Amino acid sequence: MNIELRDPNIIMKLSRLGSFHQSKLSFLRSFLNEFKDWDYKRDLFDLDKNGFGVAIYSFKKKERAYSLICFANKIDDNERSDRVIATKWDAAFTLYDGSPSNNDIERLKNEVPKQEVGRLSYKELTLSRANKSIRVFDHVVESLSNGKQPNLDLLEKVGYLYRTTAVYGSGKFGLADRFRIKNREEINGPFRLEMMLVYLVRQFTFDQVNHVAKNKNPEKAVRLDLKICKNLGIGNSTGLGMAPFIVNHPTLVNNWIMCREKALKKIREIKNVKDEDADLFKECLRNSIKNITSWNTESEFQRKKIKELLKDVKKSLNFIENKINFEDEYPFNKIYLWIENETCEECIEYMVSIMMEPYEKILQPLIKQMSSDEDKYFNIPTQRTTEELRFIIEKRYSNILSIDFEKRKNQKKFWFISKNKEEPRIADRFEEQGSNLEQPLAIARDIKNLYEKLKISNGIQTIDKFLSENSDLRHVVRRAFIIEKFPYSEIQDNTISENMVPIDMLRLKLSFFGALKFDPRSDKWLRICMFQGAPLPNELKNYDDHWVYKAHLKI
Amino acid sequence: MKSLSEIEIISKRASRAAGFSWGIAEEIGKSVRLLELFGLPGIKNLNQYFQEINLKKFENLKIINKINKSTNLGFCPISLGVSFIDQVKTLENYKKCEFSEVRYPFLLLPFLSRGSEIIGKRILFRFANNQFLLNFNVSISSNFLQDNFLNTAKDIKISFLENKDNFEDLEWKKLYQLSEKTFVEETQSLKKGAAGAGLTDND
Structure with a gap:
């Protein structure tokens, strides 16, 4: 059976990227494995x-x-x-x-x-x-100095001593x-x-x-207590600084997502699943429910997503336990097709991550492909024609071409770098000043502009000639030739629309880091937890690789 | 010491602020990074150049020919450099190109260096008594050892060097013969034990 890689037009939408979860491909897990x-x-x-x-x-x-x-x-x-x-x-x-x-x-x-x-x-x-x-650190000091272990309810609520x-x-x-x-x-x-x-x-x-x-x-x-230590992670507060990274490193982002997609493809293509692999998958899935129920946030946006996730994961578990026979052929493909139809985006990506747990052999070679020598793809192939470039755009950016950028709502926001802290920010183009200093992160809009120019250009014109008259589009010409080779290199969405949720961009990167318990504090920043449940340094030589699904302060 | 990453980002942003498009600013960032990596004065030249373009408008050369004469204040090295890497596959057919006056020639160097990598040929860049040999974007060799600042190069010659050995056959042979002394003369018994020995390939 040959399973197709998933369509970038679906996977690279912001709402889907904002539903990604950690997996065995995540950088903190591959770091532990390496060291x-x-x-x-x-x-x-x-x-x-x-x-x-x-x-x-x-x-x-x-x-x-x-x-x-x-x-x-x-x-x-x-x-x-x-x-x-x-x-x-x-x-x-x-x-x-x-x-x-x-x-x-x-x-x-x-x-x-x-x-x-x-x-x-x-x-x-x-x-x-x-x-x-402070509330956790002071409480832990107070408890330990009085000869007692700290209150696990408080620790579970926060999950770390420092962020x-x-x-x-x-x-x-x-x-x-x-x-x-x-x-x-x-x-x-x-x-x-x-x-x-x-x-x-x-x-x-x-x-x-x-x-x-x-x-x-x-x-x-x-x-x-060492068990408590192990079940504490390190927090992190993250704001918009991370968002431009996703746009500015197209081949790197492609490689991360391509590896995830290749892993899923290979798992769906497994004809006969071994009993121990099926058992491990089910065990991780069952254990993971505690990860969801201990996921605390005051964000209404995230609470809604968690509620939906919990409902759908339970539904999936029920389906797997009652309707899936792992002795049948291609059981993971059956599971995937079912969750794709029956569950929310958050659950689909959650299940994809858990499917990877038994498959170290599939993942190890992929982990080595997750870096990128970005400079290799910087030069524009200027001997190619504008017609070829137009075809690439039609093929790779089809959804983006349907966005009407004449509408205010589709160009409401702009990205800029703050003079005070040299950090990226986002603002309303029609209400705030500074859009003349906009950063080149409105890729969808600029690709559409490029496409409009290409439509009226002579198809046999070479790119060097085209660029000599259209220098303002050079940055997107470069990107279009990159996406030709790297299908997951581009967010297939409008990063300046009224409805854009910046934390979706952060979530993509943080999930690949291996973050847990995304806790949005607004649509522009969030808190997360890393390494919660991970082995302590002196346990590294022999640790349970599936620790993520066993990280619980309270048994 | 500034890192190359800082050099690239600041050069890119400054170039955008100086009026270049984002795509060209990206090219400038990469180029200044390359100059500094090779130990050449990229930041110094870019700064001086930006100060001067506030006062003067240099000529943009969009299409490069075999012979290119500036009609005004000299060619802008950025515009020329970007045109060069975009058109380098056509230009190599000329074998040589000449330019009458180029401002801030150091800023042109990294584009030539990248061009050398794109076409897989060395490029020789000459003006006055100065020579720069661009080696596939791996290194730049030069006889230019002064620390002084060059804001103009009058008559520039760029040659695309064919890929050929820069040593004589005899020199190669001598070295090869010496290398043979690491080989073992095969005896009959060694031949019998070699891979594939005793088999025919007529299957």
């Missing part, structure tokens, strides 16, 4: 009794070392903010390439806590900061450029070093809370 046999060590833990100071954690293998350097600082409660406008944080981190010298630590002590206004060097790979969830508010890499603020490290085998996967930073930060939060509790009451204090 499971590295040596983990806490190299330095020099905090005062209040938990302020420096700590260093490392992963080492043969000659290679990566070290997380943590700087924990005192800040006042009124200075604590998750917004990008903040200038102080409870802790700041950098991932250092190798083992830092004392001089490095001194240098970084002055730069890392400043974050965007500090300067890093090519020896630093990633940069981040995080704030305490990061940005994680930077790839040359930002002087950090090492990607080209310096891209040939290292262990980081042959997107965002692997960012994942390492977040993972080690999680361990720092446990060590710090234990340290503060112990110093508060040395006689009575107990350590945070």
Whole structure:
């Protein structure tokens, strides 16, 4: 049986991308898998009794070392903010390439806590900061110092002790450029070093809370139970900064989604499913219901989606347990076709993720294909003709061509970079000033403009001639030739329409990171949790790969 | 030290602010990054160029011919560079191209370098006594070692070099003979044990 890859016109719609969930392809899971046999060590833990100071954690293998350097600082409660406008944080981190010298630590002590206004060097790979969830952190310190474990209801509600508010890499603020490290085998996967930073930060939060509790009451204090630690993750607040990334890295995004689609195709094509694979799939699906019922959010938008998801997952489980015989041929294809017809988008993508759980062998080769050498596709094939370009657009952007951009509602928003924080923002074109400085993220509108020009151009004209008269369309000409080869490289939706929900764009990226429990705080930013349920560093050598579906504080 | 990623992003944004389209700004970002990667003064030249285009309008060369003469204040290196990479597959048929006056010639270099990669041939870029050999966008060799600033190149010659060895046959043979000393002379018994020995391929 040959199953077709799913249609990009469906998968690349914003509402579908905004329904994606973590899977075994997610970067934090592939990071754990890659680094499971590295040596983990806490190299330095020099905090005062209040938990302020420096700590260093490392992963080492043969000659290679990566070290997380943590700087924990005192800040006042009124200075604590998750917004990008903040200038102080409870802790700041950098991932250092190798083992830092004392001089490095001194240098970084002055730069890392400043974050965007500090300067890093090519020896630093990633940069981040995080704030305490004060109500949880203080409660845990209080409980542990009194010899008790914390209240699990509160912990379950939040899920972490700290949340990061940005994680930077790839040359930002002087950090090492990607080209310096891209040939290292262990980081042959997107965002692997960012994942390492977040993972080690999680361990720092446990060590710090234990340290503060112990110093508060040395006689009575107990350590945070390891099972509780394991079921806590690290939070993250994310805003619009992530959205342009999706548009600006078309081949990379294509590769992420192409791997997901190829995995699904291969799973649907399995004729005879082994009993143990069927059992594992059903077990993960059953266990995952707790992930849904413990997914807390005050967002009406998300609550509605979760309610629908829970209903549809239960319906699917019922269908699978009563109507699917895994001894029949192609059972996953039958399941997929059923969920596609009978359940919501959120559930379809949720089930697709769970179907991957038993299939390490299918996924491992795909994970290696999730990076992209983007420069390879930068040059425009200028010897081709405008007719060929028109055909590409008609084939690849058919839905976009039907959008009427004369209507106000279809061009209501514009993307810009804020002068204050150099961060992306979105605003109303007809009510706010600044649309003359619009960022090139309105791809649908610009593709349509290009198409209108191509329709009246001479079909045999070569692209170099066309571009010499249409320089303003160069950025979309480049994209159209990219999508010809990379069908999942483009959002098949209008990113400037009145109804556009920016967090759908964030959700796409965060799901590939491996985030759980998306908690939208508005249509422009959200909180998530990472590594909740993941093995602790000293458990990495032998851990349950399906931990995501076993992450529960309360049994 | 600024990272190449920062150099590319800031050059792109600055180019957009200077009036170039987003697509051209992307090209400039990549090109300045490339210059700085090769240790050449990309940021310095781009800055100077942007200051000057506030005052003067350089000539855009949309279609490149074998011989190109500027009629005004000299050719804009960006417009010329973009036209060059867009038309390079046609231009290589000329073997050589000449330009009467190009402003900020350093800014043209990365486009020539990328052009060299596109057509798979080395490109030689010459003006006055300066020579730059663009090697498939992997490196740039030059006799230009001064630190001074070049805001104009008068008579530019660009040659598309055919792919040929830059050594003599005799030199190759000598080296080959030496390399043969790593080989083992096959005896009859070694021949018998080689892959496929004893089989015929008439199946």
